[in-house]
Amino acid sequence: MTELQAQTHTVVFDGRRLDIESLCALAQGRAQAMLGADAEFRGRIARGADFLDRLLREDGVVYGVTTGYGDSCTVSIPPALVAELPHHLYAYHGCGAGRFLTPQETRAVLAARLASLCQGVSGVSVALLEQLAQLLAHDVLPLIPAEGSVGASGDLTPLSYVAAVLCGEREVWFQGQRRGAAEVLAQLGLTPLRLRPKEGLAIMNGTAVMTGLACLAWQRAQTLSRLAARLTACNVVAAAGNAHHFDERLFELKPHAGQQRVAAWLRADLCSDRPARNEQRLQDRYSLRCAPHVIGVLEDALPFLRGLIENELNSANDNPLIDAQQERVLHGGHFYGGHIAFAMDALKTAVANVADLLDRQLALLVDARFNHGLPANLSAATGERAAINHGLKALQISVSAWTAEALKLTLPASVFSRSTECHNQDKVSMGTIAARDALRVLELTEQVAAAMLIAARQGFTLRERIDPALRLSPALAAFRAELEDRIALVTEDRALDADLQRLLAALREGAWSLPA
Template sequence: MTIRLHTQFDTLPAIVFDGSPLRIEQIVQLAQGEARAELSRDPGFRARIQRGAGFLDRLLAEDGVVYGVTTGYGDSCTVEIPPALVAELPHHLYAYHGCGAGRYLTPQETRAVLACRLASLCQGYSGVSVALLEQLEVLLMHDVLPLIPAEGSVGASGDLTPLSYVAAVLCGERAVWWRGEEHATADVFRTLGIRPLRLRPKEGLALMNGTAVMTALACLAWMRSAYLAELGTRLTACNVVASAGNGAHFDATLFAVKPHAGQQTVAARLRHDLLTDAPARNPQRLQDRYSLRCAPHVLGVLEDALPFLRAQIENELNSANDNPLIDPDAERVLHGGHFYGGHIAFAMDSLKNAVANVADLLDRQLALLVDTRYNHGLPSNLSGAQGARSAINHGLKALQISVSAWTAEALKLTMPASVFSRSTECHNQDKVSMGTIAARDALRVLELTEQVVAAMLIAARQGVALRRRLDNSVALSPALAAWHEDLCGRIALIEEDRALDHELQQLLIAIRARAWSLYAS
């Protein structure tokens, strides 16, 4: 029996797991420690879960043949398991899959993985016991986080290797992250009074033969991408002002005749941020360069993709995706391939492409801002130095180089992972999704793009201030004025050269905490 201790999550709002649909935002709340997971106490829900386990028990008693229960796994499905050894089989599954490598998933990523696996098993088609679901709840309740190596999944049959670390921890084995340190799972279980689970037949497969890792990473990636779309728009507005650009490029009538909804949303946000009825301040150039004029067309691709990608991710989140599935009502065993992560693979390959294009857009905007040939009167490299000291100060020269490097790396990672299917496991898994690799790629592209955005926050603070120094009649919309004032409070004007790495890190923290509320939904 588990000893119920008070935890830091007790006062948080509960997200109830009962098989009802969950949203990306709820998984992110759990991942960030802003909510707590609570397994439904509803008797009907628990009876449905238990019916699946009971049906399997009866089937085994009647000498039924069930893949992964009375047979070996994968290509070994023709190997019959002697009845006396059936109970040991689930533990062998997670034992031999303990071969992951690479970095460990972060605490936020790991909480999301546990929540995604619990959500899938709560659909009631996996033949697991209520005790297994309760053990997952306990890990989330006490923030006992399996140390999960990020690498080793081909995305079918699901995330076998990384999820083996979840299965092993439920059984009191391997290692966990708890209270800020790495511990042996057995030691933490003894401290908390948690009894190690003994997996029932099929429960090893139910835990491991699914898409929880890729789906968890996809939920986190989606949320970060949605915020970057807004930040990219606000930064573009700042760069239009700094460049003495033309707000009329975002005219409502103009965008009404190319009715991509996301593109129209971006244009509307730019109109909100800019005083679009003010005359363009650059009479020498009728049209701004593409990175400003076509910003809604670039950012709009991401905006238009987000609703579609949400649907794919949330469908996967709320699905039963192991194999075989158990229909507890009709008492059928259904052998299929729902562990295949193709939808997440496609979603993440698409997302990383759209996000990397945001990095590229902002990189091009910065290249215009720092260059006296194109920035319409701003000082070289947006340096704030004046007089004789301007000769030895270099402004954002090095920052622009770093932005270019981060952008190039992000663009390099847009090669789709899903096209690199490999035949594995004696050609049983001969077409695989690579969904987890695509999700990890997307997170790396996001990380790089957030670094670009952090640099562009410095450039926005600098560029708008320098434009207003040149022309004190430049007016800002209330939204842009308030936001620029906030930036000025975070970043001092760069007049004398200084290292910017600390400020970049602080801005990254603010970006990932979604520190600014930018546009009404």
């Protein structure tokens, strides 16, 4: 089944508030985009374009319409050349580099830009919005280089690839192939746009790339938070840990809501209403005992970060803004991506700490000095064959490497502002770099989590060999069954890379049963 065939609902773009889940559904091919047909909405869009036309007829001065861009705002454009200016904007910004955004990331960018332009204050035509919606509807994905934006004056360079494709230029990813935009538009019966005054600036002068990526990052972080709590429960069982570290009364006395929520998940998973076993440590090591305090930081941050990201997603963030209702042109700096930069710098730090927590838990589990009777490296080999089998020894090394790289990337991007464009853009957000960093930290942390799923599979079986009367909560018993369906027990040494990739795919598809 293709992503488009899997779509289950429609997201209508008409200026109403869009949430992270709707954008991610579009990005993941689980929803279809449609431009609103409401007459009031379309009339509001048309009035902005008409007001801009009237200003031009009356010789009004509008930045980026009758002037050059950025530091060139003092350059007046001869009336005969005004129509050419938008095409020059996307032409000279065609200097991106690095990897291309993935199809999922590209859909997120297109949806974020469409959401902003549908606020109705960018001076664009209904035809432009229709064309942008058609790219999403037909899954025509501009090939957008990931690098080249400083995140103020908008995501100019990456968004130039969207503008160019709307006009039938550059390349797209379509039906599994890299093709010329003009050829694909013709195949679909779509006419390349000739951008109206201000439309090039409206497409490019905004925060759509960083915001689209931020929505994806937020959703992945939410999944990781819940999975980390479930994995911690697995590791407490495997290590014969003390479930009473998550006592409800204890967490009433430090009332961070997210931290309390993580502790509640752990209580439910561990059946902590049962008496403590005598052989347990009175106090487990911090990576088990303090898991709610680590995961809880992420869990508490997510609602706050959602607010920042969704406000940006539903903002008019180009410049200038065209207020047709009050007949004003508003020159400002809404293209500045500071809120997304902060959100992504914060998110990647909280997520990397979760990676570090899981890494420490695995280090305990594989070490026979600390795992309360489990075999070294969680090897399931027995008898004389135990001598030549190494269990998860190498996997623990890889987890350490992935964790170290994630931690290294937590240096905040937002503090690395550079003065650019003849010191016109002399303070910039670096929001897009922060968002890309966050996605890389998430990717690494997901790899850590996938490894921990293998460790949990081993841990349950090996603990049960020591304690045949091992009892699990219904939720943890179901999770164990799911693990055993997906992962064969590691008895004889084998390469685990294929297992890791399957587990990662399932994680990213939302296939695991997690606390709600």
